[in-house]
Amino acid sequence: MLKGQATPYLTFDGNAQEALDFYAKAFGAEIQEVKKFGEADFPTPPEAADRIMHARFSKGDFLIMVSDSFLGQPVNIGNNVSLAVTFESDDEIQAVYDVLKEGGTTHMELQDTFWNSKYAKVQDKFGVIWNLDFPKG
Template sequence: MKVNYYLNFDGDAADAFHFYKAIFGGEFMAFLKMNETPDANKLTEDEQNRTLHIALPIAEGVILMGSDILPSMGHQFKPGNNMYISLHPESRKEADRLYNGLSIDGAVEMELQDTFWGAYYGSFTDKYGVKWMINFDENRS
């Protein structure tokens, strides 16, 4: 299983990741804007220009990932709540096991489900306040 760090920002994810890129070097593995989503027309103009997902390898086997929050979806940015542990299991079965176990008595953000970007994904805060993402992508396992 791969483990990565996922950071949330309030409209400045792209700026932050360009800064990190200047320090760590390398190239972005992914850089998608919110206007590339199927429901982009439901977002404000500002939100359409926000970062949906960005990924930068920073060390051997370590990828720093991030995105911007969407205030129109009820997201609230607070320093301290902007980091997730992103787990990338090697099977759907393992994704289910991790999600079902870690989310017990927690607060689900997004149920584990197939997504438009092709992954089986869910996110939640566990009962201890730790934020998690489970992302199984059979094309990248």
Template sequence: MKLIPYLNFDGNTEEVMNTYARIFEGTVHDVSRFGDTNPDMPESHKNGIMHARLTFGDNMLMFSDGMPGHKVNHGDGISLSIGLNDEAKAVSVFDQLSEGGIVTMPMAKQFWGALFGMVTDKFGIHWMINCEAGS
């Protein structure tokens, strides 16, 4: 069993997944657009992402643009947590996710010994970056 987050956006999914592909050094796969399968889709949504995957390491994120007329809500009760064991990489990921976003907890050594920080990126996704160097 594996948990795979599926992220929905309001028409900017392509920008989001390409940004995350750059940050996490991943690869985008299986991009399907609404117009590929539904010729009756309004012209304004035909190029929207119906489904796509991003893989990086052993991880996967899935993406979609919201259907016309459906409001996307990312949910304040959910954060995506990334665990790393390289402090320089952790800081790089945190800094890139912070660009245009809101840092809710700066990267700093914590009482449990890890380097940890929290950020809401410019797309509204909440992230927790935890680095246990040497693990």
């Protein structure tokens, strides 16, 4: 039997550090475990040395892992993956929404809905789609 939850893993094309900084700001999270390809114990081309091989950011139980792709491995941005985040307050969802929409596309404005107190759907400037949710109750 599986234990725990699946952890979202986001892959970028050379801009993972920028994304880490952006998401840490948006969620008030801590960046952890930043390891670069240049630190690995296998030969790495100089142009890949500063790319992030693995990193994560978290706040409490909220955890997301990120990396850059290795050279020659394309990253396809699409709509087949989105992340759902549940918030505990109206102020918290508003603050995250305000940051994520900067340079991105709002698919659904932050608003009251019949299923939740607040909901928004935003594709951020990196192409990641976020479902932001503040439940009723």
